[in-house]
Amino acid sequence: MDYDEVRDEVELVVPVKTLDRAKTRLTSATGGDPVSHAALALALALDTVSAALATPGVRRVVTITSDPAVASEMAALGVxxxxxxxxxGLNAALRHGARTLRSSRIGALQADLPALKPDELQAALEAAAGRRAFVPDRQGTGTTLLLAAPGGELHPRFGIGSAGHHRLSGAVALLGPWPSLRCDVDTEEDLRLANALGLGPRTANALPAWTT
Ligand SMILES: Nc1nc2c(ncn2[C@@H]2O[C@H](COP(=O)(O)OP(=O)(O)OP(=O)(O)O)[C@@H](O)[C@H]2O)c(=O)[nH]1
Ligand SMILES: C=C(OP(=O)(O)O)C(=O)O
Incomplete structure (x- = not known):
């Protein structure tokens, strides 16, 4: 298959929990205020999806969520x-979402990459070069992006130690210089690091006071 053809065909499924359940490890960052917390969790997802939509090799993004507020904000982005x-569970949600994708090249992107740069996502898509592949998070244990082989299914194994599970299942680890793609935000420390990389505008607006 032609390399450009592979690159041009990617459709991504992005999972987003209901906002009242999302990002529990970040609860302390927003001082326990549920409204600020939901706003931050939503901002993370919207900045991630906006960056994916701005990536030339991404044809389409579909979110998998049961939260009407998330669905409404995503619809405003055309998603x-x-x-x-x-x-x-996350993997069941991803398998379900992946069934709605039409392209022969599909992937899953985590929704907590608020510093994501389209050129870094593009570089990762190209580095996969038609193989089933994944991008580990910055710690090397989690997964931020999983790409199916062309025509293949996703076979997601997200969760604790997912990088190892994806590697064991035959996916190729992509370890390029893509800090924004590898910086998923689970904790306050992650949020500080993402802030240093340059946050998307919605997350920058939703930041707790301590980060500024
Ligand atoms: N639709 C859907 N998305 C999920 C589910 N579980 C996790 N996610 C999403 O998958 C991504 C990665 O999950 P985590 O990094 O663990 O995020 P999280 O579960 O919100 O954070 P914690 O509560 O701190 O574990 C996030 O974008 C979540 O919103 C699920 O059961 N359904
Ligand atoms: C679910 C995952 O995310 P995290 O490790 O950030 O919870 C994962 O990396 O598989």
């Missing part, structure tokens, strides 16, 4: 949202 399936 369709699919409700979660009856089967609980």
């Amino acid at each position: 369709e949202s699919v409700p979660e399936p009856a089967e609980p």
